[in-house]
Amino acid sequence: RRLYERLAAAGVDVHVYGAPEDVPNAGAYTVHAGPADELADSWFVAYDGPPSASGALVSEEAGPERYSGFWTYRTDVTRATVDYLDAAY
Numbered sequence: 001r002r003l004y005e006r007l008a009a010a011g012v013d014v015h016v017y018g019a020p021e022d023v024p025n026a027g028a029y030t031v032h033a034g035p036a037d038e039l040a041d042s043w044f045v046a047y048d049g050p051p052s053a054s055g056a057l058v059s060e061e062a063g064p065e066r067y068s069g070f071w072t073y074r075t076d077v078t079r080a081t082v083d084y085l086d087a088a089y
Contacts, residue, residue, distance in 0.1 A: 004029070017044060017089055032089040039089070043067060046081050054078040 001024055008014045008028040016029040018039045023031050033039075046056035056078040059069025072078065 001025075015085075017085060032085070034089055036088075043069070044081065044085060046078055046085070048078050048082045051075045056081040 017032045055073045059067040062068040
C-alpha cells in the first residue's frame with residue numbers, strides 16, 4: 001500500500017480495482033469498483049509505459065492470503081491486461 005501511495009504522490013495515475021470499502025486512502029487513486037467476483041478474487045498490477053518499462057501482475061486468490069498468477073514484462077501482455085481492465089471496468 002505504501003508503494004502505491006508513493007506512486008500516486010509522485011503524480012502517477014494509480015488505478016485500483018475492487019470494492020471501494022476495501023481501498024485504503026481511496027482519494028489518492030482512481031478507483032474502479034464493481035460487484036464482479038473477479039474483482040473480489042483477483043489482484044492486478046499493471047504499468048503500461050514505454051516497452052522497456054511496462055509490466056503486469058495478474059493473480060487470483062487460491063486460498064486465504066494465497067494467490068496464483070504471473071508477472072510479465074511483455075509489452076503485448078501488459079497492453080492486453082490494461083485493455084481488458086479498461087473495457088470491463
